């Protein structure tokens with residue numbers, strides 16, 4: 058167990074107590090969405106700590122805002138629509154919400170962190186009024202181009218009040234993979250409370266800390282993920298602002314996520330479901346209200362690093378070539394923490410043309426379009442977005458034509 062003894066003790070972004078306990082320390086890493094032009098390869102690069110703490114009062118696992126949200130999200134290289142499975146997920150969600158909550162042309166859907174309109178487009182198709190809120194202007198522009206009204210702003214209590222004064226409130230207020238990315242967690246949740254109609258529903262999806270720990274997903278830790286939530290901690294944070302979590306679903310997305318459903322405390326029309334209580338009990342039983350549970354993670358991470366390097370060293374000694382697939386944020390954490398550069402990984406490929414001809418930050422691994430794999434026929438392809446393993450394995454089935462193999466690094470190195 059490591060203890061934070063620095064004089065300027067960081068404080069918990071939810072409950073404000075000093076952060077004294079390390080969850081895991083992944084060393085210094087460049088901002089995860091940073092990508093370099095060739096002209097930048099000879100310049101200095103910014104590296105920030107990936108030192109994650111756990112609060113001994115509320116058990117919120119968190120990174121300090123080493124890189125500001127403004128720096129990360131003002132121009133953003135991640136377009137949700139580049140993932141087929143994520144689009145399918147959004148479409149299924151839309152259908153589910155419309156049916157379950159009987160949404161129609163009189164309803165108002167608001168998405169916080171609406172990215173390129175990957176999800177709201179399906180509500181638009183169903184004739185339901187939408188509003189997207191997205192701070193990254195370059196991404197929001199794509200949404201606006203598709204006919205999805207999008208405010209280029211950071212969400213918080215101030216913006217929520219402005220919207221309410223302008224006559225806008227949400228019947229369905231959603232945020233997918235945005236809660237983790239909010240430095241001002243309290244202001245954000247207060248904003249949700251303000252923007253929600255009296256009978257409205259909030260749904261939030263975020264990676265489930267229980268799965269992160271169980272399945273070694275240390276590479277989902279990066280500078281834009283400020284917080285990592287158990288169900289119990291998320292429930293506690295919403296409760297502080299008068300919101301009751303009445304339902305929860307466990308989803309396979311992003312290596313295991315939760316979708317929580319919340320409403321105003323006063324809205325008793327939606328009772329708390331059995332599965333909500335069951336998950337809370339399961340987390341208590343698994344030790345998520347005891348600090349020791351959080352301390353076991355760091356050693357598991359070190360062992361995973363050794364296993365990944367073991368595979369790469371062996372492959373290289375045998376004279377094999379290894380290419381990467383994908384240039385996701387999690388890839389940057391994994392490659393930088395493990396010290397994998399082009400000495401192990403010749404290059405990586407990505408479907409996002411924005412990244413082609415550029416280099417991964419820190420490791421300087423070149424990024425090409427996906428055609429490069431067919432051209433160079435590597436012996437191994439290391440799938441960096443392992444959460445999309447199934448989808449990517451199908452896309453890469455042609456690798457077997459020359460006897461190539463696919464590899465995923467997490468939860469354990471698996472060659473297939």
Ligand SMILES: [Zn+2]
Nearest residue numbers: 069072112115
């Ligand atoms: Zn706390």
